[in-house]
Amino acid sequence: MSTNVEVGEPRADTARGSSPALRPSKRKVRWFEVAGFTVPALVVYVAFVFVPIGFGVVMSLHDGSRIAPLNNFVGLDNFINIFTGGRMFGQPFFWDAVRNNFLIAILSLLLQGPIAIGIALLLNRKMKFRGIVRMLIFVPWIVSEVITGVMFQMLLMPNGAIAVWLERIGLGSIAGTQWLADIGTGGLTSVTFWTVMAVLTWKYIGMAIILFLAGLSGIPDELTEAAQIDGASWWQIQRKITLPLLGPTVRIWAFLSIIGSFQLFDMIWILTRANPTIVGMDTMATYMVQVGMSRDRVGYGSAIAVVLFVITLIVALTYQRFILNRDIGKES
């Protein structure tokens, strides 16, 4: 973010004697202009971002209920409980939620990345119905997350469409699989975990493909043509030219994907019907709502929100510092 509001050097075209009104003046920008443009945004930003964050931090130091969130000042007890609280029978566990978030973030990259790059490379060629295929791939991402969740929940429930269909094609042995209720497992060994990953991939791969297609369209054809003249095969061109030039797009997509994974809530909430703990699918966000809202401990819930905020911030800053950093210098 730059505070440089000075208008740039006169451009070449203004020298051609166009209307004086278009000529950028060299006068100083006046304070009321700055205020006029920034204050409305600033007021909204402060009122709806900073104040709530500050209030959340204040609430996290209390152990109040919904009707009296600022009762019982407890200092840092909530935070100590989050990090040192033990696993309790049948209850959501913070570290399970953190593990799930990291697993989902990593697997989203590993699953969606290669598939999306492959499809994007495929769709980047001239072919029939390319527009329609592109649109179809983008559709799942446009569909509301809640609708997607309800749809898959209905498809995957016991005696749902998937079970019936598996039965009919002779795979009766796996038709009884509890896709969304593999109880007693967690993490990578859970069927439910992989089912959720499949749904998330279905939902979000469209966004990756569209981003990659946009990135590919920015790669000049001349480079490919030059390589072709030099006798490079299609695979060599992709590997040596296209993929390296797609790097900045991939890094931005990975950043968005990681942030999305850390904030994951709706899909899990709907697929597990607001009960992720029993199938070991808690994320930090569902953990926050379960112990904060559903159990009416808004102070504890706010403390989790603060922790979630800090973890996401650390991941985001680390990513920017070590990975996105290399793109910033190249842009200009």
Add this chain to the structure above:
Amino acid sequence: MKTKIRAGGIVALAATVALVASACGGGNEPGDGATNGATGDGVEITWWHNGTGEPLLSFWADVAAEFEDANPGVTVNVQAFQNEELRDTILPNAIAGGTAPDVFQSWGGGELQDYVANGVVKDLTDFIPEPVAGAAEAFRVGDGVYGMPYTTLPSGFWVNMNLWEQAGLTEADFPETLDDLFTSWEKLSDAGIVPVAVGGVDGWPAAHWWYWTALRSVPTEAFQAAITDGDFTDQGWIDASDLLQTILDKNAFNPGWQATSAQQGAASASGMVVMGQAAMQLMGTWDYGVMGGIYNEAEGLDADAQEHAEFLRWFPFPQVDGAAGDPAAIMGGVDGFSVHADAPEEAAKLLAHIVSTDVQQRYAAMGNIPVDAGATDSMPAGPLSDAATAVANASSVQLWLDTALGSAVGGGMNSAIVAFMSGQGGPQDVVDALTSLAAG
């Protein structure tokens, strides 16, 4: 040249915004909207309830109008909200924000205790008419009664008689004891019928089974001690899980019950019973209306069609031989209204009118279970009046355990019970979880 915006200016601006924001928020004192008219010639009462559907919506509006007519100068503003939204969001926010209504829906239990502890609700002991005093105990917190009940929603078994008779059973076979229940399950299974539907994914419908085995297994004093003091040391709390394990071992629940929802659509537990895919479900009396709605939608009938009345019946949870709990107690919910601490005197009078015998009789005539036993006769004959008779014969109505313990303990308890029912742990694990949840 760069324009420098001084940091001090931003801080000043932020502080101003914060001040303005807090001024807006702090302007309303609790009960503000309520007492507005009290100083003038009229009194205004705001009343929030959860009866969004007909005929209840018009009924409460009529009751409010009657009260206005009988008390000149009093205006009653009635507003209906969807139950969960009202309970979890709208009402707590209004109370926290100082815009609470004068009269509002109350569910008793831990939430009400929190309201009492924060001085939000009024003690209604002096306004409660004799016939509803028994049911009003559900709203007792310490020495006061902080809610006026108007209906009881007992838990029991809803049976699809078509399936029941297919298995060669009749109404005379409605089980008296747990062994009778098991016998009926065997007959249903032999006839190729799923005996029981459970909406396990929602948590509480599965947990209701454990509430019942606990009610049957835990002596009354120990049960109350657990609710008030978080003391779950009685052997009965272990027996409750063992008894439930015996029930689970009969394999009578629908396959995949852990992933089945309770009340939404034909594939839910309620849908399975009314659509003839499972013989029975353990559920509160509201299930009758839920099942009717699912049936009418699936069969393309009018929304108010009553065809399901022909084949749905109700029987109470059976007795358990040799169990230590009160055999005559019944598990269920009590719906009522509470009054805000700053509400005018007329608000409590409105509640007395709501539970007057006349209003209770008309309420019962719509097929609801009244809290005034004198109004029970007004109910049309059917499964709901059977349930009302069971309530009338019960020694007490124990509030749903999760409600009674409050959301901080109740939600965690339901999770622990579902984990136990899914084979994740033993009876001691449930008790340990309850004890540490109750300790906070």
